[in-house]
Structure formats: C-alpha cells, structure tokens
Amino acid sequence: MSTVTVQLFASYADLLGAPTVDLPITPGTTVNDLLHSLRSLPGAASLPPAPRVAINRSFASADQLVSSSDEIALIPPVAGG
C-alpha cells in the first residue's frame, strides 16, 4: 500500500503535534477517504467536521481523487489581512 504525505499548518499542526502526517492511499482514494483515515490519529478528534483540503496548491472537493504524487495540505480557517 502506498502513502501520501499531508502537510499541516497553524492550529491543525498544533492539534496533531506535527507539520506532516503520512496516510495510506490506494487507487480510488478520495479527499473524503483521506480525512477518514486522518481522524484515527491522536489529536485529530478536535478537527472540524469538514476541514478544507488543498491538492497541488488549489482547494479540492471532498470527492476528488488523490494520488501518491499529489501535494496535499489541510487548510485551517485562514486569517490573512
């Protein structure tokens, strides 16, 4: 089984205690599936029900497919300005 690295930032990196986590993926894995596996990690229970996810630096939808070469990031509520 291959894995994909998910980048974590700001409050989400604090919650999970790391700047990245590796999650298992198989052909057909979606953003939703990835979030499901993420929830089993320590600290992830405090994440909101539907955190925003970016694939290759663009916001992704829940049913978007994920491949092991993608750049994946979990995006906490943004607060620029």
Add this chain to the structure above:
Amino acid sequence: MRRASIVAGEIDPATLINEVGSLRCGAISVFVGTVREVNEGRAVSGIEYSAYKSMASEELERILVEAEMRFGISGLVVEHRIGLLGLGDVSVVIAAAHAHRAPALDCTRYVIEEIKKRVPIWKKEHYVDGSREWVDPTRAAEATRT
C-alpha cells in the same frame, strides 16, 4: 502589470504605489492592513503571521487575475508580510491603478475580501498577558451570529 508577493521584511506602501502608477491612470487606490492593539476585548502585543507559502502566492496570483479582469485594472500589486509583527506594523498592502477612481477602489476592496476568504495565511495573536492564540475568523463569525 501585476505582482503578488509573500514577504518577510517591512512593506513600504510607497514602493507599491510607484510600481502600479502610470500616465494612463488617474487613480491609485491603496489598502493598508495594520496590527491593532485590541482584538475582541483582549490587549494584543503582536501578531505572528505564517503561511503555506507556495499556495498563498498562487492563490494571491489567482485573485489578482480575477480582479484585473473584473475591474479592468492596469496595475495591481499586493504584498503580504509573514513573521512576528508588532503593533502598528503593516501586514498587507494592495495597490490598484485605473483611469478612474471607482474601479480602483472596488478592486482593492475585492482583493482584501478574497484574501480573507481564500489565501492560506494564519495569524497567532500574542496577548499582553503572555498568552497566544490562533485567530479563527469562522468561530468569530459564529459568535456574532448567535
């Protein structure tokens, strides 16, 4: 012309104004965001800005492209600073040039509102009492609604 940058050093609004200005434009609208001393009743000593830099630059660029098309802007530049900023420091500057004032003003408004919705930049407020907290605008919006 357009340019979007995430920067670590001080932002000088005059540089951005010079950059967008041309003899074709009759108006340059400038938005300057600064660090204020109080947020939700708590005394702030500074704000630590962080970003998912590669995506933040790309998302800023996408916003500028949209704004250029929407308002017919001839020059549009944005710089957003990251790192630890003190009270009064400039966190973001947007400069938009157009032949006329209305599109220039509307454009700066559009760009700052989109930054607040879409650009992966976060701030951790440092309070005078020594505590620190991530700012979550979605939580503040919920509190306002209820």
